[in-house]
Amino acid sequence: MISPKYFREIPQRYRLEASRCKECGTIHFPPRLICNKCKSQEFETVKLSDSGKLATYTVIRVAPSKFSQETPYAIGIVELNDGVKLTAQIVETDLDKLQIGQNVKLVFRRIQDDGKAGIHCYGYKAVVS
Numbered sequence: 001m002i003s004p005k006y007f008r009e010i011p012q013r014y015r016l017e018a019s020r021c022k023e024c025g026t027i028h029f030p031p032r033l034i035c036n037k038c039k040s041q042e043f044e045t046v047k048l049s050d051s052g053k054l055a056t057y058t059v060i061r062v063a064p065s066k067f068s069q070e071t072p073y074a075i076g077i078v079e080l081n082d083g084v085k086l087t088a089q090i091v092e093t094d095l096d097k098l099q100i101g102q103n104v105k106l107v108f109r110r111i112q113d114d115g116k117a118g119i120h121c122y123g124y125k126a127v128v129s
C-alpha cells in the first residue's frame with residue numbers, strides 16, 4: 001500500500017524540488033522546516049541540477065520481495081552538481097562497468113506499482129551520462 005507520504009513527496013520525487021536557506025544558502029533535500037546549519041526557518045524553493053557524479057554504489061543481488069524480480073540492480077549515492085547527495089537506483093547500464101566518479105544524470109522513471117491494479121509510483125533514477 002502506497003502511503004500518503006508518497007503524495008507529499010511528489011514535488012521532490014517528480015521535480016527535484018529542494019529548499020535553500022535564505023540566511024546561509026544551504027540547500028536541503030528533502031526540504032526541511034529548520035536549517036540545520038543556522039536554525040533559520042526562511043527558505044526558498046529551488047530545483048536541483050539533474051547531473052552529477054556517482055559518489056559510491058552497491059549491487060543488490062538479494063533484494064526485498066517487492067524488488068526481487070529486478071535483481072541484480074545497482075543503488076548508488078549521487079552527488080549532484082549543486083552539492084546535494086541523494087540515493088538512486090542506477091539503471092540502463094552494465095553493472096560490471098560502473099565506476100565511482102562516473103558522470104550520471106537523473107531521469108524520471110517508474111519506481112514501483114501498488115499491486116496489480118494499483119497506482120504507479122514514479123521518481124528519479126540515475127543513468128550513466
Ligand SMILES: [Zn+2]
Pocket residue numbers: 021022023024025026035036037038039040
Ligand atoms: Zn541556514
